[in-house]
Amino acid sequence: MDKEIMLPRFPQDEFDKLKLALVKYNCALAIVMTKLNNLDAYYHRDGGISPIDHLMQRIKSPESIAAKLLKKDLPLTAEEAQKKLKDIAGVRIICSYAKNIYELAEVLRAQDDFNVVSEKDYLTEPKQSGYRSYHMIMEVKLGGLFGDEVCLVEIQLRTAAMDFWAQLEHKVRYKYGGDMPQHLSDELQNCAEQIHILDDRMYLIHEIVEMINDPAIAEKN
Numbered sequence: 001m002d003k004e005i006m007l008p009r010f011p012q013d014e015f016d017k018l019k020l021a022l023v024k025y026n027c028a029l030a031i032v033m034t035k036l037n038n039l040d041a042y043y044h045r046d047g048g049i050s051p052i053d054h055l056m057q058r059i060k061s062p063e064s065i066a067a068k069l070l071k072k073d074l075p076l077t078a079e080e081a082q083k084k085l086k087d088i089a090g091v092r093i094i095c096s097y098a099k100n101i102y103e104l105a106e107v108l109r110a111q112d113d114f115n116v117v118s119e120k121d122y123l124t125e126p127k128q129s130g131y132r133s134y135h136m137i138m139e140v141k142l143g144g145l146f147g148d149e150v151c152l153v154e155i156q157l158r159t160a161a162m163d164f165w166a167q168l169e170h171k172v173r174y175k176y177g178g179d180m181p182q183h184l185s186d187e188l189q190n191c192a193e194q195i196h197i198l199d200d201r202m203y204l205i206h207e208i209v210e211m212i213n214d215p216a217i218a219e220k221n
Contacts, residue, residue: 008066010076017078018062025089028140028151029057032091035111039104051100053160056092060085086117086137087154094160097203098123101134101157108136108155115139117152129185130192131166133158161195161202 010018036055043050060068065081065088074080081088095101101123109116117137126132134157142149158166169188173180 008063008070008076010062010066010078014077015062018065018081021078021082022059022062022088024142024146024149024151025059025153027142027144027146028153029059029089029091031113031140031142032089032138032153032155033057035114036091036093039107051095051097051104053094053096056094058090058092060088060090086152089151090154090156092163093155093157094163095157096159097206098159098199099203101159104157105134105136108138113141115150126192126196128189129169130189131169132162132192132196133166159199161199165192165195 009015033055036052040050040052040055043052065085066076068085069076069081072084074084093101093104095104105119108114115138117139118135119137120135122131122133122135136155136157138153138155139150140153142151165188169192172184172188176184
């Protein structure tokens with residue numbers, strides 16, 4: 001039987017403040033998504049291939065924000081949420097291959113209107129659970145009516161296979177209220193390793209196809 005999980009709530013006055021703050025996060029998210037969609041269009045010019053397979057975005061709900069504050073033993077205030085939480089706004093970039101992840105990360109670092117606050121490479125050093133992804137916390141200039149204000153947006157880059165595993169792992173962990181049986185945890189770790197091997201094999205196939213279609217190589221044969 002699923003454990004019933006009661007989500008915490010902000011006091012009403014802090015909830016109202018948080019709603020106003022989330023307007024800024026939505027603005028920052030829109031700026032990042034516009035930038036990424038423009039990059040995707042640039043890669044696709046003249047029939048090119050984009051390293052971006054697809055994009056997803058989300059703003060944490062007030063309940064999720066409250067739960068994370070409590071988990072960190074922080075007070076339920078809008079100010080504390082903005083100061084201490086770096087993933088209220090998030091974008092997920094799904095790439096075809098792991099190599100694309102590092103290429104895109106380099107492109108994002110070069111953007112004038114983004115400032116990289118921190119990066120975590122869970123590709124070369126996966127979490128103990130088996131989780132793989134590349135995380136970037138970006139400081140985004142809002143401009144317009146917000147003037148010089150900035151907002152943090154978390155960008156996660158991963159392959160479709162990594163994303164498949166991460167979403168299923170999250171569902172299983174949620175089902176057990178975070179207290180997952182060890183045998184399931186071990187099985188998920190094993191699946192994560194198999195997915196990593198699959199990602200590498202798919203990229204190898206991609207490289208072989210690229211070599212076959214390379215005109216210079218075709219002429220030699």
